[in-house]
Amino acid sequence: xxxxxxILASAEQxxxxxxxxxxxxxxxxxxxxxxxxxxQSAYQLLDQFKTQYxxxxxxxxxxxxxxxxxxQGLAHRLSSTNQYLACDxxxxxxxxxxTVFLLCDDCGAVQETPMAGSAIxxxxxxxxxxxxxxxxxxxxxxxxxxxxxxxx
Amino acid sequence: xxxxxxILASAEQxxxxxxxxxxxxxxxxxxxxxxxxxxQSAYQLLDQFKTQYxxxxxxxxxxxxxxxxxxQGLAHRLSSTNQYLACDxxxxxxxxxxTVFLLCDDCGAVQETPMAGSAIxxxxxxxxxxxxxxxxxxxxxxxxxxxxxxxx
DNA sequence: CCATTAAATGTTATGTTATAACATAACTTA
DNA sequence: TAAGTTATGTTATAACATAACATTTAATGG
Ligand SMILES: [Zn+2]
Ligand SMILES: [Zn+2]
Ligand SMILES: [Zn+2]
Ligand SMILES: [Zn+2]
Numbered sequence: 001x002x003x004x005x006x007i008l009a010s011a012e013q014x015x016x017x018x019x020x021x022x023x024x025x026x027x028x029x030x031x032x033x034x035x036x037x038x039x040q041s042a043y044q045l046l047d048q049f050k051t052q053y054x055x056x057x058x059x060x061x062x063x064x065x066x067x068x069x070x071x072q073g074l075a076h077r078l079s080s081t082n083q084y085l086a087c088d089x090x091x092x093x094x095x096x097x098x099t100v101f102l103l104c105d106d107c108g109a110v111q112e113t114p115m116a117g118s119a120i121x122x123x124x125x126x127x128x129x130x131x132x133x134x135x136x137x138x139x140x141x142x143x144x145x146x147x148x149x150x151x152x
Numbered sequence: 153x154x155x156x157x158x159i160l161a162s163a164e165q166x167x168x169x170x171x172x173x174x175x176x177x178x179x180x181x182x183x184x185x186x187x188x189x190x191x192q193s194a195y196q197l198l199d200q201f202k203t204q205y206x207x208x209x210x211x212x213x214x215x216x217x218x219x220x221x222x223x224q225g226l227a228h229r230l231s232s233t234n235q236y237l238a239c240d241x242x243x244x245x246x247x248x249x250x251t252v253f254l255l256c257d258d259c260g261a262v263q264e265t266p267m268a269g270s271a272i273x274x275x276x277x278x279x280x281x282x283x284x285x286x287x288x289x290x291x292x293x294x295x296x297x298x299x300x301x302x303x304x
Numbered sequence: 305c306c307a308t309t310a311a312a313t314g315t316t317a318t319g320t321t322a323t324a325a326c327a328t329a330a331c332t333t334a
Numbered sequence: 335t336a337a338g339t340t341a342t343g344t345t346a347t348a349a350c351a352t353a354a355c356a357t358t359t360a361a362t363g364g
Contacts, residue, residue: 021311021312021360023312023313023359025312025313026312041349041350042349042350042351043349043350056314056315057314058314058315058316059350059351059352060313060314060315060351060352060353061313061314063350063351063352064312064313079231079232079293080231082321082349082350082351100275100279102279102282102284104284105287111282111284113278113282115278116274116275116277116278118270118271118274119270119271119274119275119278122268122270122271122274123252123267123268123271123292123294125268126252126265126267126268126271127252127254127294127296130254130263130265130299131298131299131302132254132256132263132294132296132297132298132299133296133297133302134294134295134296135257135295135296135297136295136296138292138294140275140290140292141231141290142275142279142284142286142290143286143287143288144279144284144285144286144287144288145284145285145287146283146284147282147283147284150283150285173331173340173341175330175341175342177341177342178341193320193321194320194321194322195320195321208343208344209343210343210344211322211323212322212323212324212342212343212344213342213343215321215323216341216342234320234321234322234350
């Protein structure tokens, strides 16, 4: 069983547990995300979708699938770059209490890493102390240069 | 001296110290940001700019001014909503080692608050341990409901 | 199984956000 | 004042995202 198949199987199980439907179209978009080396824009994904699955697809098709996948935590949206990627932790379900994305401005690679537990609680505490009630766990997008690009 | 005048004076001094130019146009956009109650989209600012300062202004005018102000740390861009606002800490120069924006999805208000020092160092440590070198201090956008909206 | 409802997809059009490219003007510095 | 740099003016278009409505497919209950 390949890596993508394994992740896809986890994603399917997640959907069953949540009582939501992993339709063929959504699975196809998920597959596109999984087979990419890095984050992709919605229109890049649309182009690939048209090539691989359905030549006359329109933007709403992609945006709907992406919205679904993001809602289910199977994919993430990087708002600082308008890009989408598959969650890197679907099979290890550590949860997303706080997630940091390290975006390399040099090579475009993105690394997803869980926020340290103490950092999360520090944040939550300061947020709570202001009477603010969060509706989603925070995603932090940090720009810079990745380890690989720093060597070269 | 009014609040906006005081902030504007600080901003001007900042620019002098940095050897960059606070031109009339940039000052006007800064003024627009300062007189708003909340964050604004670039096109909202453009409309106001056209009304108040220059009726034939075009998008690049606003985007250039905003880019400048953001680069100088005098304004911030909220990438999750495509909005811009004046920095709330221009006069108190505490730095921006880490900043949290609490965005109320109910009333649209945004509260800018410094990230707790320990949370910042936790973050930095985990980022550094991956060999990643940041090029900007992290801005965290947290969505939810503000204290005021929670009461009602 | 069939009728009803709900969810998903198809389709057209348009709204919103942002930048490329090149011309001109204004400042800076020697 | 000449040369170089920075900022602005202007036109056009690229890039990102959604509204609105029609149609199809799936789920539910008799
Ligand atoms: Zn994830
Ligand atoms: Zn890199
Ligand atoms: Zn600030
Ligand atoms: Zn509110």
